[in-house]
Amino acid sequence: MAKELADPYRPLQRRFWMVERVGWVVLTLIILWAAAGGAGGGPLSQTRLQGAGVELGYDEFTRRGARTPIELRWPAASDRELTVSLDGAFVDRMKLDFYLHGLSPVRSGQTVTLSLGRPTEPGRLVFNAHPVEFGTSSSEIRIGGQPIGRISVFVFP
Amino acid sequence: MEGVLKAALLYFVLMILLRTIAGRRTMGEMTAFDLLLLLIVGDITQEFLVGDDASLTGVVIVISTFVVIDVALSLLQQRFTLVSHWVEGVPTVLCCNGELDEEALRKARIREDEILAAARQSQGIDRREDIKLAMLEANGKISIVPRRQS
Structure with a gap:
């Protein structure tokens, strides 16, 4: 009782302490979410398309400006020309870097097509994206002109 | 426009993270490591704030935003006590007439020996019983009122 009288701010202080502890929980959840890849680079965010x-x-x-790898893997050799087509808007928004591998994408209208030649053995290529705008960017993916699905990336600010 | 919004957003995010969530003790008792952490925070936020824009105009916009928000907040604190309490915090009684307030110690993350250290340093008191009042001030420091004034 004496302590309560000596500390007129105690009820307010208790609310501050409660806010502080709620903050600790929120920060811990943010760390766990980030560690699990909620903002990219982990199992929560990784996904695959096949076809x-x-x-x-x-x-x-992923996060705006963060290097975001996109991996293309072909498990077998092929006697057909391997081409990958994406929407041009997606390539621009995600700032896809094809030039790292010396590849020259061809832009035709709203589509960007990348030709990888005839693969003589299984292989993989990793392109880096550096998304410039936050929000969802998506594109239909076509391999050899055949749609295999949609790639959709949410970019955190 | 983007610079102003970024600076304003960062001001409030840092205020919430460092003042509201980290607590007064973190800010009041800064160790060399805490200082290092703050330098790292400064370095990270600098990248977010100015990015590629290293122009004098960009820097002036960001600093002006910080100063204006700071002044506006101080005016609000002067006018509304509740705002002042939320932004600055309120003093907390840790020890009254030699009796420790266990709840306050636990919640404020303070040990008895920290109170005794503050008592020794500020009042030359080395016994808890000689403390009339030990308070955690809004700035994170512990102030001591001795039981017998000499």
Whole structure:
């Protein structure tokens, strides 16, 4: 009782302490979410698309400006020309870097097509994206002209 | 526009993280490591704030935003006590007439020996019983009122 009288701010202080502890919980959840890849680079964000003899691995979530690898894997040799087509808007928004591998994408209308030649053995290529705008960016993926699905990436600010 | 929004957002995020969530003790008792952490925080936030824009105009916009928010907040604190309490915090009684307030110690993350250290340093008191009042001030420091004034 004497302490309560000596500390007129105690009820308010208790509310501050409660806010502080709620903050600790929120920060811990943010750390766990980030460690699990909620903002990219972990199991929560990694996803795969398969079709037409190739596999595409990418992060569904990433952060603006963060290097975001997109992996293209072909498990077998092919006697056909391997081409990958994406929407031009997606390539621009995600700032996809094809030039790292010396590849020259061809832009035709709203589509960007990348030709990887005839693979003589299984292989993989990793492209880096550096998304410039936050929000969802998506594109239909076509391998050899055949759609295999949609790639959709949410970019955190 | 983007610079102003970023600076304003960062001001409030840092205020919530460092003042509201980290607590007064973190800010009041800064160790060399805490200082190092703050330098790292400064370095990280600098990248977010100015990015590629290293122009004088960009820097002036960001600093002006910080100063204006700071002044506006101080005016609000002067006018509304509740705002002042939320932003600055309130003093907390840790020890009254030699009796420790266990709840306050636990919640404020303070040990008895920290109170005794503050008592020794500020009042030359080395016994808890000689403390009339030990308070955690809004700035994170522990102030001591001795039981017998000499």
